[in-house]
Amino acid sequence: MPTSVKSALFFFCLSVFILSGSFSGGGFCQAAGVPNDPYRDLKLFTDVLSIVRDNYVDEVETGKLIQGAINGMLLTLDPHSAFMTPEAFMEMQIDTRGEFGGIGIEITIRDNVLTIVSPIEGTPADRAGLMAGDQIVKIGDKPTKDMTLVDAVRMMRGGKGTRMTITIMRDSFKVPKEFTLVREIVKIRSVRSKILDEGIGYIRIAQFQENTAEDLKKGLAEMRRKNGTNLSGLIVDLRNDPGGLLDQAVKVADIFLTKGLIVYTEGRDAEGQMKFFARDDGSEPSCPMVVMINGGSASASEIVAGALQDHRRAVVLGTPSFGKGSVQTVIPLADNHGLRLTTALYYTPSGRSIQAKGIIPDILVHPLQGEEVERSVFREEDLDHHLAPEKGKPEKGSGDGRHGFAIEPQEQKDYQLMRALDLLKGWRLLKGLNQKGAA
Structure with a gap:
């Protein structure tokens, strides 16, 4: 018999051998057709586990297979449900105490993509310009597709002074962009x-x-x-x-x-x-x-x-x-x-x-994009030989017109914050108006 015919015949026999359920736990195909029976579903799971453990091309640890199955089960639920290893469980407890080593971002999975919820103020991620809504395409050289939140957090955390690179996609980017950050001890001042x-x-x-x-x-x-x-x-x-x-x-x-x-x-x-x-x-x-x-x-x-x-x-x-x-x-x-x-x-x-x-x-109120809205204008006091102001009562008002007082320069550029401040100042001024007109 020609060799090619022998090979084809062997492959056919092997296929029949597999499909007939001759592996250990051969009844698993029947269990798949029975709906709403948790015991039969568990039998299906144990059958598959046994087949993989005994027949996969490489030896695999049973514990690793079971953890993978648990992670897969939770991935069918929602982005916030997760199985935590002892290391991840400990890291979660550290989170709530406000100190850990990393780059300083809160992440989630949105539309099956690892996404930044927000950078933590004053951290390497914040200083590098990472933004809420940024999609993390890769951590180091590893793509984040199908990566769990727990694994992503574990990869981004590390010792103080160590470097890491993440690849970011943003609506304004034509192609993903790499950001190289140096990990710090992230102390969150609440x-x-x-x-x-x-x-x-x-x-x-x-x-x-x-x-x-x-x-x-x-x-x-x-x-x-x-x-x-x-x-x-x-x-x-x-x-x-x-x-x-x-x-x-x-x-x-x-x-x-x-x-x-x-x-x-x-x-x-x-x-x-x-x-x-x-x-x-x-x-x-x-x-x-x-x-x-x-x-x-x-x-x-x-x-x-x-x-x-x-x-x-x-x-x-x-x-x-x-x-x-x-x-x-x-x-x-x-x-x-x-x-x-x-x-x-x-x-x-x-x-x-x-x-x-x-x-x-x-x-x-959206953040202001680009240059500041208000520019310096030419005023009477800028004219040569202008008349000096007369002495009299001080001007009424709550400021010098340029948001002075204790407001820092970076706060003056925060358009949303300035609008919030104007809203409260306006409420205070309106409350003090004479509603009945001149007396």
């Missing part, structure tokens, strides 16, 4: 505060960590002390705040509310049905508020913005938020493994689900 202009305070919340609510109270108290009296207005900046701990979001919203629902969650079981209410402890600031959000504001920051918006406690200004309206429960497993599982969706007090929708600002 809350910063300062007085911007004549009693108008500014609070920046970078991330919701274990002590965010307490740090916020300290910041408010320090601003009142510096101002010498209660604040006349307050800006709460939640832009590029990727979220964090649910209980801290509730406590932060509670600081500004005296009563009412803050957020509620709905899930399949009783543990997923939760409601959180504000309490009146007599210490809430009563000044007008503006909350700033953008596409990098996610999760816990959306809870705060949504609660204050629904209760009409603050005007929300900026661009629509990220839209992460799901709650993850972290479940410890054997051998220090962990499971992060989406168990509920949360809703604002008025019943809005923000999942994949986000919080829509009351006032839509």
Whole structure:
């Protein structure tokens, strides 16, 4: 018999041998046709596991196969559910304490693409110009297609001073662009505060960590002390705040509310049905508020913005938020493994689900692109031999017309922040107008 005929016959026989179920666990094909029977599905799984373990071209560890199966199972759910190795479980706990070694970005999987939710303020990623919405195409020389969030985080973290390269695709890029960053110990300062202009305070919340609510109270108290009296207005900046701990979001919203629902969650079981209410402890600031959000504001920051918006406690200004309206429960497993599982969706007090929708600002203000809007103009004082101003009462107004006071140059270039400040100053001026005209 010719060799080619022998080869074809051998291949045909081998195919029949495989399809007839002659491998161990040969009944697995029948199990696939039976719907809604978890026991038969598990039999199918164990059959495939046994076949792969015994017949794959290379020897493979059973534990590795099972972890791969678990990861594959969770990938069919949503981007935020994940199986965590002991190392990843420990890293997650480090996250909430606000210090780790890396480049400083919060990531998610959006439309099956690894995407930056927001860069963390003051980190290598922030300084390099990485932006919310950037797509991470490669980490080092490894493509991110089908990469889990846990694996992506593990690859981007590392020792202080070590270099790493990520490849980014952005709407404005024609081709992906490489960014080489040097890892640092990322210390997230959760809350910063300062007085911007004549009693108008500014609070920046970078991330919701274990002590965010307490740090916020300290910041408010320090601003009142510096101002010498209660604040006349307050800006709460939640832009590029990727979220964090649910209980801290509730406590932060509670600081500004005296009563009412803050957020509620709905899930399949009783543990997923939760409601959180504000309490009146007599210490809430009563000044007008503006909350700033953008596409990098996610999760816990959306809870705060949504609660204050629904209760009409603050005007929300900026661009629509990220839209992460799901709650993850972290479940410890054997051998220090962990499971992060989406168990509920949360809703604002008025019943809005923000999942994949986000919080829509009351006032839509996009960041200013390009040069500053206001340019210097030729004025009377610039003319040669102009008459000197007469001495008299000082001019009324809250500033020198150029946003002086404690506002830093980089803050003056922050168009959204300046609009929030103008809104509060305008409210203060309008409140002081004589509504009945001249007396």
